[in-house]
Amino acid sequence: MTEERIIELLQRTPIPAEREAEERGWRVVRAAFEERSPARRPARRWNRLAIAIAIGLLALVLVLTPAGARVADLVHDVVHPGAEHPRPLTSLPAPGPLLVNSPKGAWVVSDDGSKRLLGHYRDSTWSPHGYFVATSSGHELTAVEPGGKVHWSLTRAGHVSDPRWAPSGYRIAYRTAGSMRVVAGDGTDDHLLARGVAATAPAWRPVPFPEAKVSPTGAGANVLALATTDGRVELIDADSRRVMWRSAPGPPPSELDWSADGSRLVALSGSSLRLFASRGELLRTQQLPSQIGTSTGEFAPTGRTFAVAGTSSAHGRTRSQALLLRFGSGPASTERLLAVPGRFTGVSWSPNGRWLLVAWRDADQWLFLSPARPRRIKAVGGISGQFNPGATGRSAFPHLAGWCCVR
Secondary structure, three states, rough: OOHHHHHHHHOOOOOOHHHHHHHHHHHHHHHHHHHHHOOOOOOOHHHHHHHHHHHHHHHHHHOOOOOHHHHHHHHHHHHOOOOOOOOOOOOOOOOOOOOEEEOOOOEEEEEOOOOOEEOOOOEEOOHHHHHHHHEOOOOOOEEEOOOOOOOEEOOOOOEEEEEOOOOOEEEEEEEOOEEEEEEEEOOOOOEEEEEEEEEOOOEEOOOOOOHOOOOOOOOOOOOEEEEEEEOOOOEEEEOOOEEEOOOOOOOOOOOOOOOOOEEEEEEEEEEEEEEEEEEOOEEEEEEOOOOOOEEEEEEOOOOOEEEEEEEEEEEEEEEEEEEEEEEOOOOOEEEEEEEEEEEEEEEOOOOOOOOEEEEEEHOOOEEEEEEOOOOOOEEEEEEHHHOOOOOOOOOOEEEEEEEEOOO
């Protein structure tokens, strides 16, 4: 996307209140100056230049109309969407490796920004503590080390997708030919778990690590949530194959995700979500704000805060928001972290919960947001090319597959 196109999108996007728009613009400007590298000598000359730039930007906030134009210019100066020379990914703001799926394959991104291509895999997921990665491509399910060494592989008749490793480390669930199957962590005992499942990745219920290892087989610790084609959510013990509970039909979920303590399960369905208790009680159905039509989300590593990246389209305009939903005893509170033109395609929490990574496809950028300090934004650009080296023409935007724990 060109610089001119981004500016046009920003300027065309309506903003409800000028005062709010000015405040958002100032927050982003301030974040940019916090991230700028210290000026070299002659210091006096560059300090004057920095002051002049700051004054100029403030003048834009106070003078330019409409409010959308103010924010457009300010965001362009800071986030550099579609810039010719975007800031590259040189490091992650928090410890722990990041797993990414791109047209080239599955990648592991280290803290220092270095990237390793695991192989030409389509889907990937971390094992507990990040010792292994389960990947799928075509008809194969493969377990590899983060360094790329293959440990085992199995082939199925149908297309294999959405592998998910159980918290115990002893089971991997995956979809194939409209069914859910489970295999042991060492590649043995592959078997059918359920038929008639939706095109939704399953979600293992979290358990404390010592409890998961209470027996050599992890019996009783491997409990899986899945979605059926009629929009039901089922919870199944993967070892006994017993259905523990089944919800009423509903909108087919695009995502299932558990809170860290295993007490809440979210079934996200584009413009709404259903919140279940661990025993299957439907606690509430909640509409997402601002006419969001498509969304993706993830629970924070601790607590019951659920991050959502939602996109709405109206009158030929596409706009995305990053939201935090905090679930308590009553209705969830909603906090908007960011709203921009274009489409968000994924979110991922850092292992320590201090950063939220938002994938901004239309600007070819990753935005690292600090929920504790909403004004703090770290933006990196040129993401597609960094995960598809050697490609000619425009590359597909990569997908986030999980930010793993620190060993």
